[in-house]
Amino acid sequence: MTHRVTLVSPATSASLRQARFDDGGSIDAGGEARARAAAGFLPVATRVIASPSVRCRETAAALGLEAVRTAELAGLDVGRWRGRTLAEVGAVEPEAVGRWLADPASAPHGGESVEDIRGRVARWLEACRDSGGRTLAVVEPEVVRAAVTHVLGVPSAAFWRLDVPPLTSTTISGRSGRWNLRLGQPLDSAGAAADR
Template sequence: MTSRVLFVSPASSPSLRQARFDDGDAIDDVGAARARAAAGSLPPAARVLTSPGVRCRQTAEALGLDGARTPELGAWDVGRWRGLTLDEVGATEPEAVARWLADPDSAPHGGESVHELCVRVGHWLDGARDFDGRTVAVVEPEVVRAAVVHALGLGAAAFWRLDVPPLTVTELSGRSGRWNLRLGRHLAASDTPSPR
């Protein structure tokens, strides 16, 4: 039995463009147009899931996907930093930011640490390995990063070394207790669905 999970990152939004911690904003017009143009470019899936966040739900809708909201794949809880840019937080709490970036167990914002995020997403991914078929999940970039860290058995510090651009697909295929990674690709109207 092989399980395939295609993680789709959301279309662009003001928060993504400004490097702002997710504040629940909607995707922007450019992102919505790109997502609509990419509708139909994903292979058929046995199930479709979305992060409960607005931009993930809107991206799924623009892609023509009807996904079930999945709290386990929700956005990273960054506590009181939500809605702020990293520069804004760095200007007022430079020591906290330095600690947060250096220590995967640190959560000076009062939300989840990198380690806790990776554990949460990893727990969901472990359960997904038992699902025979393809899952498409529209989730925040940090959820994709956490899934890759878990799937490859990387240390949580590797989380900061992974970039997930808007409207890209990162595929994990699992069998026999391990995951293989197919690196992200951009969704575009010219994409042809993979037959796998």
């Protein structure tokens, strides 16, 4: 039985534009408009879920989705760095930032490491593999990165090499212990046609 998981990244927000660790802010007006315009092009799903963050919940709503919050798909917990930009943190804690970016097992901010989020997302993905149907999930970009590194079986250091643009979809399909991957589909008619 094949299961498809389509991961949709959230619309733009002020914190996203500023490269700020999620501060609980809302999506911006432009991001909301783009999400509303893309609403009719999403694949039909048997299960619709979202990361618990404000921007993922608001993106799901703008896409016309009634999504269930799923804690396992929360964004990376960056502890005391939450709400600050990488530049701000780097100016105060340059060694900690360097260690965090170089070592996937490091969490100098007191939150999760890249290894932690990768393991959490991998467990969720493996648990839903044999359920059949399609899951549509509006999730933070780091959840997409964690899923992709898991599916490809690449080292966790590759996490930082993956860019996840706003309002794009990544589809993972799997059965019999194997996953396939389709990356970066736009949420419009061309992307929807390719994802069916």
